[in-house]
Amino acid sequence: MRPFFLFARRFFIPCGALVSSTLAASFSNVNEQKHHSILKSIGRTFSDKSMGGKEASMSPPPFDYDPFDSLRKNNFSDEEFKRCFRYFDSQKQGSWTREDFRRFLNALFSNKKRPYCILSDLIEQYFCETDFNQDQKIDFDEFFSAWKKTIKCAVKPVSALVIVDVQNDFISGSLALHSCPANHQGEEVVPVINQVIREVNFDVVAYTYDWHPLNHISFYENRHLRKSLPESPISADKANILDTVVFVGSSGVNGGVEQVLWPAHCIQKTPGADLHRDLIRVDNAIHVYKGTNPEIDSYSAFWDNQKLSKTSLDDQLKERFVTDVYVVGLATDVCVASTAMHAVENNYRTVLIEDACRGVNEKEIEVKRTKLNESGCIFVDSNVVPGMVSGEDRRPEVARGMFVENLKAIGHYNPH
């Protein structure tokens, strides 16, 4: 899957960033420096005809009518899908030309009726993937099979906010982020997350907790309790805080267990394991406790680090028909990144809200950011989240994974 996303990501170009500061702001998923380098690379892209630069320099015009509104209002009935199909059928021949298909993509992938730019190569790729019988036009059945799930998800996503480990020990306690190499202030995520909770109507909110027993493998103070393997980069008795040790695995674990040593933190039922006092508690939320097995750490809120046992999070999200997972909290390069990666692996459209996260190590944050991006997770600032959750801001890069999964499920995916 990864090479595919690498390939696909090249084709989503925020046209507006070139022509409109308003739309540029909607791509605030990059910091200023990255933003400039992206703009530069877009400049290169536009001058390259092989990337479809010619037409990409013209931003598709905004449209007045959103043909997907009535699909949403009528709960995606088959009749509404037919009406939607007819809307783009300019020749009234019961099929779409390439131009009809392009108009469909522009309307679907838009932000408040302003289309995102999708380069012609990708439009062609989508067209070929949708045109099952290869007759160079899209009939209703092809449209319906290929796009039903993706449209539904883009227009009416079911969104969960997963708040990772906003616990006292990571903010002011034994593993406070301000003492870690990046010198981040963990507390800064609290007002941002609270604002997101107040402003955005999430279908589901989940809180995760690092929740360790006293004899947990990740504690520096416990390094003498277990034997390290000869191939460990450093033996347990010589290790310092933040060193990685390979311990002899306990029963059920094949081989050694690689473990970063952290100061003892988030011990079950201690004040350090409580959520920050100012963090808003949402009623009927999901609460996930991880890292409870003394022998295996668990950065992700879905699986432990050895992927031997899963928490209830995935089942609880699936029970609630969640399609989109927004990840926030602490720490960006550890538990937030692992949770986001597993959300992608579990086929959720995954979004990391960057200004609602703080991390341990800047270099590692960059490494994780690249890996997550390649896997299909996108990074945004909290100010764009209301539009995305409401289905008004429909981004092509988050829809791609679901489209491909759908094609695979119906047996029509053929990577070229």
Ligand SMILES: [Zn+2]
């Ligand atoms: Zn921990």
